[in-house]
Amino acid sequence: MSDLAWIYQCLGQSTRAEELGAIALEKRKRIIGEDHPDTLLTMNNLAMIYQSLYQSIRAKELGDVVLEKRQRVLGEEHPDTLTVMNDLAWIYHGLGQSMKAEELGAIVLEKRKRIIGENHPETLRTMNALAIIYQSLDQCTRAKELGTVVLEKRKRILGEEHPDTLTTMSDLVWIYHCLGQSMKAEELGAIVLEKRERIIGEDHPETLRTMNTLAVICQSLDQCTRAKELGTVVLEKRKRILGEEHPDTLTVMSDLAWIYHRLGQSTRAEELGALALEKRKRIIGENHPETFANHEHSSIDIPIH
Structure with a gap:
């Protein structure tokens, strides 16, 4: 049930994801307890679902609980602890608290580089999120530098048409736009749109997100x-x-x-x-x-x- 909630989320059906995730969380709390790893996983997923529904305050409340429990139970440098810390950075970004988001994201990035390496997918995911946070702080040159590094690594490790590669490429589109390089942004956006339409379909949420960004550009x-x-x-x-x-x-x-x-x-x-x-x-x-x-x-x- 918890996994299916996240699948609905990935399909862009966040309302259905929230309904299912909330049921799974209530049952897990009652049956296996509030501190069980599976309960915390469901709770963290639900926080991100709330974030996608722009319920950022509710997402932060849930994320704070998960972070405190994971730090206490698993330790501050456990991969699961760093995952929720990374997600909280994105929630702070959604709340408009980009300084706090940057602070948290930088901590996660340093720890992930040291513990799992600079080329690990989770390290690159943190680096990519941090690039967007820098852009929101009007540090667009820094955002471009970080995003370019992530794109090069993802192309080399995952391939040019992997969903994570296309996510970074899509994010760079907006960064180029914010740098005033709208021609470059349009060129890159058109490439991402063509690939997403062909690979994941014309109605997929990520395809539509790219199309909307391209409209603004x-x-x-x-x-x-x-x-x-x-x-x-x-x-x-x-x-x-x-x-x-x-x-x-x-x-x-x-x-x-x-x-x-x-x-x-x-x-x-x-x-x-x-x-x-x-x-x-x-x-x-x-x-x-x-x-x-x-x-x-x-x-x-x-x-x-």
Whole structure:
């Protein structure tokens, strides 16, 4: 049940994942106890599911509990302890606390490099997450340097079309965009989109995430008609697959509002932006970073690492 919850999460069906994960956690707590490794695994997975649903405060509360228990039971340098610490860094990033996220991510990276080596998949996963955190702190040059290292290693170790390689490539697309290198970002984004459509399908959450990022980049290059076409496709698919009020649906709705604005279709832009803002206020709260992003017209659509 716990494993199936995570499979639903990987399919982008976070609401179903949350339902199943919560049931598994309640049963495991009751049957094998709150400190059992399997209970803590389910709890940590559920924290990341909450994070993907933009319930970052709830995710942090759960993650803090898991970290305290794993540090006490397994020790501070056990691989499972470092996994939850890495996940907590990403949760802090989701809360807009990027300084705390960077601090935690740097600790995990140092420990993983020393304990399991610089080329281990988990080390590279931490390095990749840290690159995105640096980008959110406007340390885009540092983010690019780290992301480029991860991409080179993942290509060499895993191959050019491995999902983890494509994740790093996709993240570098946004980093290039934030550096003002939008032509390079568009070029790389188009490669990732083609590979993801071919390998995992046109409706997969990661494919749609790449398509939405590419729409935002096209808009920044004044290719607003193309941006609108891409964004409209993503919105229709996310509404159909995830529902009209899923956080990822609201992300593309917010981004599409800005694209309409750039096209001079202000009435449609206002209508779509207001709808996204109302839903975000109601679902994730007025003070959530994504709600603020809605006020600022655009938001970053980045996967959990």
